[in-house]
Amino acid sequence: MQSFIQQLHGILSPQYILADDADKVPYLTDWRKRYTGKALAVVLPKSAEEIAKIVQACAQSNVAIVPQGGHTGFCGGATPDDSGKQIVLSFKRMNQILEIDSANQTITLEAGCILQSVQEKAAEHGFLFPLSLGAEGSCMIGGNLATNAGGTNVLRYGNTRDLCLGLEVVTAKGEIWDGLKGLRKDNTGYDLRDLFIGSEGTLGIITAAVMKLYPLPISQWTTLVAVDSVASTIDLLNLFQKRATSLLTGFEMMTRESLELNTKHFPHMANPLQGNPAYTVLIELSDHESEEHVRQLLETVLEEAFEANLISDAVIASNLSQAKSFWQMREHITLAQAEEGANLKHDITIPLSALESFIKETDDLMRAKYPGIRIINFGHLGDGNLHYNIAPPLGIDPKSFNQANEKAIHELVYSQVERCKGSISAEHGVGQLKLDGLRAHKGAVAHDLMRTLKTALDPQNILNPHKVVSI
Structure with a gap:
């Protein structure tokens, strides 16, 4: 491969070709620390023209390329394999x-x-x-x-x-x-x-x-509301969609277990709602008219929700700082999971009409098979996207639990997703994590069409091989 590295030196300055092991380390492990690979080199181009030349060199030497951005993915899509024969192509310098x-x-x-x-x-x-x-x-x-x-x-x-x-x-x-x-x-x-x-x-x-x-919207108002069931949460979403229409920009659902985990690792993010509700919903309205208009609308819809017994408590952010703290509660759930230890993530989409039955049936099946299991369920309810994550019972080593049960837990969750005609990947992609299960999920016809496209556009299979679809 020395001749290939020499080709790279004809394209990029030496400081932008990382070939020493120590220099490559930050690029070889994914954000979740689930996948660690090896790389022949890490290259940092500055333009599309340089990338084109790198790809041409890789095609000539049959060297595979793993494009890598911020390296924040959850499915190992930007991590090289362990062959040591791939290069990582980092976009750090292409930031204009x-x-x-x-x-x-x-x-x-x-x-x-x-x-x-x-x-x-x-x-x-x-x-x-x-x-x-x-x-x-x-x-x-x-x-x-x-x-x-x-x-x-x-x-x-x-x-x-x-x-x-x-x-x-x-x-x-x-x-x-x-x-x-x-x-x-x-x-x-x-x-x-x-x-x-x-x-x-x-x-x-x-x-x-x-x-x-x-x-830019003139005004944004954010509220947290307490809801006691998934059915009421969906009814609340329908009410806001009907009354606020396009002004509704955020509708996030968080379970009691999710926020309790948050508070455990980030005590300053305690839920301000009373009674530790089963479900906390974060709602945001954005308006291009006036502060008064969107505030009045929010209060009116919340009053309707109280009268319909859809919610039991609500807190409206009084300023931008408090609104940010509400969003931080939602965003820190993932960080709290990382602090707790390895967990099994499911980034899924379920039709809203099937959401209640999915959560109830899957929760019941999971708890019957794995007593003491902790289900960290939260997500973008407005578009049916759930982050249905599984943490082991307290006192059990997460890595050992995951090694013993990961396959069975994924199969259980994904079979429930299929029953509801949902998707096993909503927004995180497929990467290498969901590669094996994609054919069964997509169906043979769709999967074969994907393989045909991959073969036609990348016949040498040098572009991020063994991710999304294998050929």
């Missing part, structure tokens, strides 16, 4: 915002831009970039696009796919497809943009994108 088009309400940016930086730059120009998720301080736009990330604003603005108008992509041949058009309408055959979004770098390497912007 190329253009903000105020008239077109778009932002054009490189794939290595940190999500939070994009939000802040948009706000400086009077716009909202609505993609928002817990890892926004470190995740990158390229990774968001590669996994079609969701987050907390999907209810109003959609997934990352819905926010994207155009892409620049380097293909497996080392060619650059320039699709950086900020068009809302472009009906010219196959939609290549949608093909690459959500493909996790297995069909092409996303290097830049044109994303939608929205006017």
Whole structure:
């Protein structure tokens, strides 16, 4: 492989080719510390042109490429295998915002831009970039696009796919497809943009994108409410959708167990609602009229909810700081799980009409088979996305429990998902974590079509192999 490394030195300066073991370490283990691989080298290009040359060199030497953004994924999609024959292609240096088009309400940016930086730059120009998720301080736009990330604003603005108008992509041949058009309408055959979004770098390497912007809301109001059942939570969602329509931008459900775990590891995040409710729902309304308008609307809908016995308590954030603390409660559940130890995650989508039966039946099955199990269930209820996570009983070593029971627990949860006609991956992607179960979930026809696409666009299988689909 020495000749291949020499080729890389003809493309990049030596400081941007990390070949020493110590330098490669930060790029080899996923965020959950579930997967650790090896890499021939880590490369840090500065442009699509450099990436194209790297891909051409990899094709000539049959070296596989693992694209890596902020390395915050949950499914091992950006982690190399243990062969030591793959390179990691990091986007850390490709972090330029190329253009903000105020008239077109778009932002054009490189794939290595940190999500939070994009939000802040948009706000400086009077716009909202609505993609928002817990890892926004470190995740990158390229990774968001590669996994079609969701987050907390999907209810109003959609997934990352819905926010994207155009892409620049380097293909497996080392060619650059320039699709950086900020068009809302472009009906010219196959939609290549949608093909690459959500493909996790297995069909092409996303290097830049044109994303939608929205006017900044004048006012946002956030509330926490106490609900005693899933059925009431869904009725509450329907009430807010009916009364607030497009002003409803957030609707997050958290179980008692989720918030108790939060308080255990972050005592300052205790639930302000009375009575330790079975379900706490975080609701946010955003308005472009006035503070008074959205506040009145929120209070009116909450009054209706009280009268209909849908909620038993409510706390409206009195200022921006308190609103942020409500959101931090929701976002810190994942961090609390990490503090507690290894757990089994399920990022699933269930039709709202089947949500109540799914939770009840799956909870009952899980607790009957694994007494003392802790179910940390929370999620973006507005779009049916649950993070249905399993922690072992107290006093049992998490790693040992997971090794003994992971396969059976995944099968139980996924069989329930299938029964409800849901999805085994809502917003985290497939990566290597869900690779084996994807064929059964998608069905033979759909899975074979995916393999056909992969083979056609990447016949050498050098783009993030053994992720999403195997050939």
